[in-house]
Amino acid sequence: MKKVVLLVVAVCFTVFSFAQDAAEKMNQANEALQNKEYVKALELYQEVLAIPDHGQDAEGIKSTINQLKPVIAKDDASNAIDSKEYDKALEIYKAAMTEFPDDESLASQAGVKFYNAGIVSYKAKSYLEAAKCFTISEVDFKNDKAEKYKNASLKKVAEDLAAEGKTSVEEVDVCAENKTILISSLANAYVMQGNELYKKGAEVLSAANQKVNDGAMSTADDAYAAEVAKAKKEFVAAIEVLDKALALDASNANATKLLEACKAVQ
Template sequence: MKYLLTVSFVLFALAGSVLAQEKTAAELKNEGNDALRNKDYKAALELYEKALENWSAEEPVDEAMVYNMATCARRIENYDKAIKYYGMSEQQGFRGDISSYYIAYSLKKQDNEDEMEKVLVSAIEEYSSSKYLGHMKKMLVTYYLKKGSEPFNEASQILASAQNADPSQYDEINARANEAFAKAKPWFEKALEYDPDNESAKATLEEINKRLSE
């Protein structure tokens, strides 16, 4: 009797497994939508990915689902998948502007700011009328200010060292400071290209030009 019960349980489990495997891509997608509405981003992404695996090669992949996959990946901080699916979304021509922005955002989270810059520069040019343009420019300008502040602060520290230096070292100290100022200058110029009214960039660039002209 125990053997029969065991066999029955195994058959029941197998039947359930078969039924689960018979779910269509559309059903899996809808379950993913439900999970997304409930903010269960991990489950939603898993369901969407199963739907994608079962998607008919004869039908175009649902654009909104791909975008949702990217959003779920970003929400659970899986930035590799976020970049992958936002890239797919952009290629499909679905919300390309915000997809590009979030690709840049994900690259920033991965400390890949060089690639982030390339994505943003390209997106700003391609989606010049996007309502997200301001967000793209802000991210890019913040990056430029950060990059420029590094050699600018270095130059300031070099100049500060002159207070305790021998007068015979002043020329050499000024030369090293000016070299650092010269490295900082292009970054602040780039920042002003995308944000001409940025007071911080304008003031810093003015200071740099003054130092370099002396």
């Protein structure tokens, strides 16, 4: 009889020990939650549920865990964006949206986070990075504000390519849709270059003709011939960049119009 009593006491003590351990972990979890240490809180709540005869509100703990998981995912994705790990952040957000389809804040937060990252990159003149962030914000998370800034970023990328004399965008790491936009933007960048060169030539030629009209020189003078040659040099340079524009975008009406104007005054 004495052995049976000892056994019962031992079982009761074990159950009490489990409950006490669970209570302590529960207090630690609640404290971590208040301190916004969400990963730690989640781990502790899960440990509580794993304890036999924990004596805690299992359903309440499970509800808290389900609320914590998307919060942790948001934090992880946000940290990835801050570290410029954009693909990782996108993957985290997408996985969380699949796991927690009722949490509408996931998509809205993701759109804003990538948009803000795009703004930071744009201000830092990291235009290709900015374009990527704005594209993710627009395409993956339906942020309507991002499209305008995506296009502005691609325009800046195109201007940099044009400054280097690039005639292709194949090596630029952008999606197919953005590559199409980039091609058009690069063509327009060359049109702007061509327009500036054309204006310089036209100004030189106009000034020379004004001097002829004023009687300061004649068209037979060497000085006039020199001014005409100077103007033609600008027109030839304009034609070269406008040819680049049309090679990229044959439908660019401004390039065609400027090219015709340059050839007409040669």
